[in-house]
Amino acid sequence: MNGMPAVNPAALQEAAKRNLWLHFTRHSSYAGSEIPIIVRGEGQYVFDQHGKRYLDGLAGLFVSQIGHGRTDVAEAGARQAGELAYFPLWSYAHPRAVELAERLAGFAPGDLNRVFFTTSGSEAVESAWKLAKQYFRLTGEPGRYKVLSRHIAYHGTTHGALAVTGLPGIKMPFEPLPPGGVRVPNTNFYRAPAFVADDVTAFGAWAADEIERAILREGPESVAAVYLEPVQNSGGCFPPPPGYFGRVRAICDKYGVLMVSDEVICAFGRLGHIFGCERYGYTPDIITFAKGVTSGYSPLGGMVVSDRLMEPYLKDPNTFLHGITFAGHPVSCAVALANLDVFEKEDLLGNVRANEGAFRATLEKLYDLPIVGDVRGDGYFYGIEMVKDKATRETFSDDESERLLRGFLSHALFDAGLICRADDRGDPVIQLSPPLTCTQEHFDEIEQILRSVLSDAWTHI
Numbered sequence: 001m002n003g004m005p006a007v008n009p010a011a012l013q014e015a016a017k018r019n020l021w022l023h024f025t026r027h028s029s030y031a032g033s034e035i036p037i038i039v040r041g042e043g044q045y046v047f048d049q050h051g052k053r054y055l056d057g058l059a060g061l062f063v064s065q066i067g068h069g070r071t072d073v074a075e076a077g078a079r080q081a082g083e084l085a086y087f088p089l090w091s092y093a094h095p096r097a098v099e100l101a102e103r104l105a106g107f108a109p110g111d112l113n114r115v116f117f118t119t120s121g122s123e124a125v126e127s128a129w130k131l132a133k134q135y136f137r138l139t140g141e142p143g144r145y146k147v148l149s150r151h152i153a154y155h156g157t158t159h160g161a162l163a164v165t166g167l168p169g170i171k172m173p174f175e176p177l178p179p180g181g182v183r184v185p186n187t188n189f190y191r192a193p194a195f196v197a198d199d200v201t202a203f204g205a206w207a208a209d210e211i212e213r214a215i216l217r218e219g220p221e222s223v224a225a226v227y228l229e230p231v232q233n234s235g236g237c238f239p240p241p242p243g244y245f246g247r248v249r250a251i252c253d254k255y256g257v258l259m260v261s262d263e264v265i266c267a268f269g270r271l272g273h274i275f276g277c278e279r280y281g282y283t284p285d286i287i288t289f290a291k292g293v294t295s296g297y298s299p300l301g302g303m304v305v306s307d308r309l310m311e312p313y314l315k316d317p318n319t320f321l322h323g324i325t326f327a328g329h330p331v332s333c334a335v336a337l338a339n340l341d342v343f344e345k346e347d348l349l350g351n352v353r354a355n356e357g358a359f360r361a362t363l364e365k366l367y368d369l370p371i372v373g374d375v376r377g378d379g380y381f382y383g384i385e386m387v388k389d390k391a392t393r394e395t396f397s398d399d400e401s402e403r404l405l406r407g408f409l410s411h412a413l414f415d416a417g418l419i420c421r422a423d424d425r426g427d428p429v430i431q432l433s434p435p436l437t438c439t440q441e442h443f444d445e446i447e448q449i450l451r452s453v454l455s456d457a458w459t460h461i
C-alpha cells in the first residue's frame with residue numbers, strides 16, 4: 001500500500017499479514033500468532049526472523065535436495081544472468097537448455113531422449129496431458145483424452161493438473177474441471193482391502209488390475225494416459241508393492257495407453273536415483289519433473305519424453321501447440337546443471353542409498369509410541385501414519401484429526417524446531433523428506449523431536 005519495503009521484523013510481520021497471500025493456508029490460523037518468516041538457510045537448517053534454527057525435514061517442499069546456502073550453485077545462476085538472462089525456447093535454443101536436456105536424457109531410461117521444459121510441476125503434468133492428446137490426434141486415435149490417476153494423489157493445481165489430482169476436497173471449489181479425470185485405487189497396503197491385506201504381492205496385482213478394469217470400463221479407445229508417482233506422496237508415502245509397476249506397464253502396452261511417471265517429488269535423488277522409475281525397474285513413456293532439478297535455487301520443471309512420442313511431431317507441418325514464456329529459463333537451466341554437478345561431486349545418490357536403511361530404522365524406533373501406526377516410504381521419503389488404536393488401525397474422526405493436526409501438531413513440531421508436514425488429506429500422517437545431505441545426526445534429531453511431540457499429542461486427543 002505505502003510502496004515502501006518493510007525493513008524491520010515487526011514491519012515485515014505486519015506487511016506479511018497485510019499484503020501477502022499464502023498458498024493453501026488458512027489465514028485465520030495466524031490471527032493471534034505470527035506468520036513464520038524464514039530468512040535464510042544453511043545446509044540442512046533454516047532460520048526464522050528471530051534467528052531460531054529449524055531442521056528442514058521437508059527440504060522446503062520436497063525441493064532442497066542439496067541443502068540450503070550453496071553459494072556455488074547460486075553463483076552459477078548469477079553468471080548465467082550476466083551472460084544471457086533470458087531467451088525463449090520458442091523457435092530458439094540456448095546453450096544451458098541444450099546441455100541440460102542432453103544430461104537429463106542421459107539419465108532417463110529407454111528411449112526417453114526428448115526434454116520439454118516448463119517452470120513448475122503442475123505445468124509439467126498439464127503439458128504431458130496436452131502432449132498425449134495431440135499425439136493421439138496426430139496418430140489417428142483422436143478419441144483418446146482421458147487420464148487415470150490414483151485416489152488421493154496430488155498432481156498439481158492448475159485446472160488440467162487438478163483434473164488429474166485425486167483429492168476431492170481441493171477440486172470441489174473449482175468444478176467443473178476439464179473432463180476426463182478417472183480415479184483408480186492407490187497402493188496404501190496399510191489400508192488394503194481385506195481380501196488382499198495379508199499378501200503385498202497379491203495387493204499389488206489387484207491394484208494394477210484395477211487400472212485395467214478402469215480402462216475397460218471407460219473404453220480403451222478413450223483413454224490417453226495413466227499418471228503414477230513412483231512413491232505416492234499424498235496420503236503419506238505409499239511405495240509400490242512388488243510387481244506393481246511391471247504389471248501396470250504391461251496393461252498400458254496392451255491397451256495403447258501412455259504411462260506417465262510423475263516424478264515431481266521422486267526424481268533427483270529422493271529415492272536414491274536420478275529418476276524414481278529406475279529404482280523400481282520400469283520405463284514410462286513420459287517422466288514429469290520439477291522441484292529437485294534445481295534444488296530450489298531457481299524454478300524449473302519439465303518432462304522427458306520417449307522418441308516414439310516425439311516422432312509424429314517431427315513430421316512437417318506438425319507442431320506441439322504449447323509453450324510457456326519462462327520455461328527452460330537460462331538461469332534455471334544453469335542452476336540445474338550446477339545442482340547436478342553437486343550431486344556427482346558429493347555422491348548424493350550414494351549417500352541416500354547408504355543411509356536410507358538407517359533413516360528408516362531410526363524412524364521405526366517410534367513404533368513404541370501408541371499413536372504411531374505405520375512408518376512407510378523409501379529413500380529419503382517417509383510417512384508416519386498416526387492412529388487412535390494400533391491393534392485395530394482405527395483412525396481419528398474429522399474433529400479429532402482437526403484438533404490433533406491443526407490444533408496441535410503442526411505448531412508443536414515447528415515450535416520444537418522441525419519443519420515437516422502434518423497432513424490429513426488421506427489418513428493423518430507426518431511426512432519427512434529431508435535434504436539428501438542428511439546423516440545419522442539429523443535422523444536422530446528428527447526422531448527425538450517427533451518422540452517428544454507425538455508423546456504430547458496423545459494427551460491432546
Ligand SMILES: Cc1ncc(COP(=O)(O)O)c(C=O)c1O
Pocket residue numbers: 120121122123125154155156157229233262263264265290291301
Ligand atoms: C507429484 C506432483 N506432481 C505435481 C506437483 C505440482 O508441482 P508444482 O507445485 O511445482 O506446480 C506436485 C507438487 O507437489 C507433486 O508432488
